[in-house]
Amino acid sequence: AQSVTQLDSQVPVFEEAPVELRCNYSSSVSVYLFWYVQYPNQGLQLLLKYLSGSTLVKGINGFEAEFNKSQTSFHLRKPSVHISDTAEYFCAVMGIQGAQKLVFGQGTRLTINP
Amino acid sequence: DTGVSQNPRHKITKRGQNVTFRCDPISEHNRLYWYRQTLGQGPEFLTYFQNEAQLEKSRLLSDRFSAERPKGSFSTLEIQRTEQGDSAMYLCASRRTDRVNTGELFFGEGSRLTVL
Numbered sequence: 001a002q003s004v005t006q007l008d009s010q011v012p013v014f015e016e017a018p019v020e021l022r023c024n025y026s027s028s029v030s031v032y033l034f035w036y037v038q039y040p041n042q043g044l045q046l047l048l049k050y051l052s053g054s055t056l057v058k059g060i061n062g063f064e065a066e067f068n069k070s071q072t073s074f075h076l077r078k079p080s081v082h083i084s085d086t087a088e089y090f091c092a093v094m095g096i097q098g099a100q101k102l103v104f105g106q107g108t109r110l111t112i113n114p
Numbered sequence: 115d116t117g118v119s120q121n122p123r124h125k126i127t128k129r130g131q132n133v134t135f136r137c138d139p140i141s142e143h144n145r146l147y148w149y150r151q152t153l154g155q156g157p158e159f160l161t162y163f164q165n166e167a168q169l170e171k172s173r174l175l176s177d178r179f180s181a182e183r184p185k186g187s188f189s190t191l192e193i194q195r196t197e198q199g200d201s202a203m204y205l206c207a208s209r210r211t212d213r214v215n216t217g218e219l220f221f222g223e224g225s226r227l228t229v230l
Contacts, residue, residue: 043118043205043221043222043223044157044205051217090156090157099170100145100209100211100217101162101170102147102157102159105156106154106155106156107154107155
């Protein structure tokens with residue numbers, strides 16, 4: 001079984017400031033890792049994913065994340081945020097074998113202040 | 115790809131009524147998943163299908179919930195005798211698991227249920 005902990009339920013930042021959203025996971029098997037974004041009253045949109053290879057992955061809208069196997073972390077970063085980045089962000093893991101269902105964290109609400 | 119389509123987008127019902135949600139996955143996606151999301155929480159897995167076979171059901175899926183994918187294409191999620199605790203966003207997602215396997219699930223916009 002897998003589990004995900006997003007360490008911050010809310011993160012307020014000023015526009016053009018850098019941001020890091022933290023994610024730790026637990027799993028007894030190898031996993032894929034994902035970050036999804038959810039805008040109000042919308043479904044989930046994939047930001048980026050780690051399947052294998054380079055531990056630094058780049059996604060849409062200038063976001064990137066680094067997979068750290070020893071610390072079982074997959075933190076999301078952006079060097080300069082915009083008002084349009086205001087949304088809920090979800091970290092998720094997927095066991096490589098079997099049902100391959102996503103297990104989500106509780107989410108981090110990112111609020112960008114002008 | 116036309117994306118994952120869910121209907122209806124919103125449903126308001128009275129306690130005790132039955133409701134049904136429909137999900138049309140991306141064509142050629144052999145796996146289809148249902149999730150439930152309550153306010154301020156991450157989505158929780160309910161069940162998934164490989165083609166028409168329902169392969170796993172979460173303990174969250176009580177006997178009042180039933181899901182089908184009769185021809186391996188669209189799926190329905192029915193909730194019988196709704197309760198106020200069923201109020202949530204119901205999300206459908208699909209993916210393919212053949213050689214073109216990008217790992218990700220593609221989500222629909224969701225169906226929001228409000229039980230009065």
